[in-house]
Amino acid sequence: MKKLSKRLKKCLEAIEKDKDYELQEAITLLKNAPHPKFDETVEIVCTLNIDPKQSEQIVRGTTVLPHGIGKEVKVCVFCKGEDVVKAKNAGADFAGANELVEKIKKGWLEFDKTASTPEMMKEVAQLGKLLGPRGLMPSPKAGTVGPDIAAIVKELKAGKVQFKTDKTANLHAAIGKLSFPEKNIYENAQTLIKAVLHARPASIKGRYMKKISISSTMGPGIKLDLAKLGAAR
Numbered sequence: 453m454k455k456l457s458k459r460l461k462k463c464l465e466a467i468e469k470d471k472d473y474e475l476q477e478a479i480t481l482l483k484n485a486p487h488p489k490f491d492e493t494v495e496i497v498c499t500l501n502i503d504p505k506q507s508e509q510i511v512r513g514t515t516v517l518p519h520g521i522g523k524e525v526k527v528c529v530f531c532k533g534e535d536v537v538k539a540k541n542a543g544a545d546f547a548g549a550n551e552l553v554e555k556i557k558k559g560w561l562e563f564d565k566t567a568s569t570p571e572m573m574k575e576v577a578q579l580g581k582l583l584g585p586r587g588l589m590p591s592p593k594a595g596t597v598g599p600d601i602a603a604i605v606k607e608l609k610a611g612k613v614q615f616k617t618d619k620t621a622n623l624h625a626a627i628g629k630l631s632f633p634e635k636n637i638y639e640n641a642q643t644l645i646k647a648v649l650h651a652r653p654a655s656i657k658g659r660y661m662k663k664i665s666i667s668s669t670m671g672p673g674i675k676l677d678l679a680k681l682g683a684a685r
Contacts, residue, residue: 462485462486466481466484466485467481467672467674471675472675472676472677472678473674473675473676473677474676474677474680475638475641475642475666475676475677475680475681476634476638478666478674478676479634479637479638479641479666480634481674482494482630482637482666482667482668482671482674483630483634485668485671487630487668487670487671488670491522491629491630491631492629492630492668492669492670492671493521493522493626493628493629493630493668493669494626494627494628494629494630494632494637494640494641494666494667494668495624495625495626495627495666495667495668495669496624496625496627496641496644496645496664496665496666497622497623497624497664497665497666497667497673498622498623498645498648498661498663498664499621499622499661499662499663499664500617500621500622500623500660500661500662501621501656501658501659501660501661501662502617502621502653502656503621504617504618504619504620504621506655508653508655509653509655509656510616510617510653511615511616511617511623511648511651511652511653512593512594512614512615512616512617512651513614513615513616513647513648513650513651514594514595514612514613514614514615514647515612515613515615515643515644515646515647516607516610516611516612516613516643517611517612517613517627517628517640517643517644518611518636518639518640518643519611519628519632519636519639519640520610520611520628521611521613521626521627521628521629521640522628522629522631522632523564523629525564525565525608525609525611526545526546526562526563526564526565527543527544527545527546527563527564527565527566527567527605527608527609528544528545528546528547528552528563528565528566528567529544529546529547529548529566529567529568529601529605530548530549530552530553530566530567530568530569530572530573530575530576530590531547531548531549531568531569531572531601532549532569532571532572535547535569535601536548536549538601538602539567539601539602539605541602542601542602542603542605542606542609543605543606543609544567544605545563546563549572549575550575553575553576553578553579556579556582556583557578557579557582561582561586561588563588565588565596565608565612566583566588566589566590566596567590567596567597567601567604567605567608568590568596568597568601569597569598569599569601570597570598570599573590573597576589576590587614594614595607595612596608613625613626613627613644615644615647615648615651623648625644627640627641627644628640630668641666645664645681645683648661649661649682649683660683661678661683663675663678664676664678664681664683
């Protein structure tokens with residue numbers, strides 16, 4: 453068994469093991485806990501009452517966090533003609549058509565998010581094996597494919613995040629940095645949780661969320677009170 457560091461021991465000592473915390477209280481604990489020298493990412497983890505083997509029960513969606521995630525997002529856009537100018541004016545770091553597709557085929561992946569106009573998706577489909585496993589494939593369901601490419605780019609640059617359940621019915625999503633003011637972390641967390649609740653599959657009967665926790669990169673998870681979040685059903 454791996455030995456716990458002094459820092460992690462102090463973090464665990466401050467948390468009551470069997471207590472479900474209110475969101476604000478949990479954030480305060482995170483902020484006041486001893487932490488490493490780098491700016492940790494704050495993450496929400498939800499365990500859902502779904503069957504991940506059933507396609508209609510996979511939970512996925514997007515939301516724009518009001519305070520972003522604390523990271524400069526590099527956006528690559530697949531588009532042609534006037535849309536290239538529109539994408540770049542909206543903040544896209546890279547925009548183009550077949551030349552970008554060929555560049556990525558050769559191994560270039562220096563971006564964090566992608567978007568595409570519908571007309572480019574036939575060419576972009578060639579990159580499925582490269583972009584798909586990395587969660588970088590543009591998708592209409594994720595809101596990253598559409599005719600208004602400028603609006604899509606602005607949302608991505610502003611802090612739009614995607615979420616999707618994994619094979620164990622868990623959902624992980626970053627909601628900012630530990631250096632954020634508590635108010636900003638709180639509002640980002642509320643926005644993400646509401647989006648996950650809104651994405652509840654129609655076929656789910658009974659309680660939808662089993663557990664929600666909040667944590668920082670190097671810290672332990674702090675369980676949140678489902679009832680106080682409006683997620684206890």
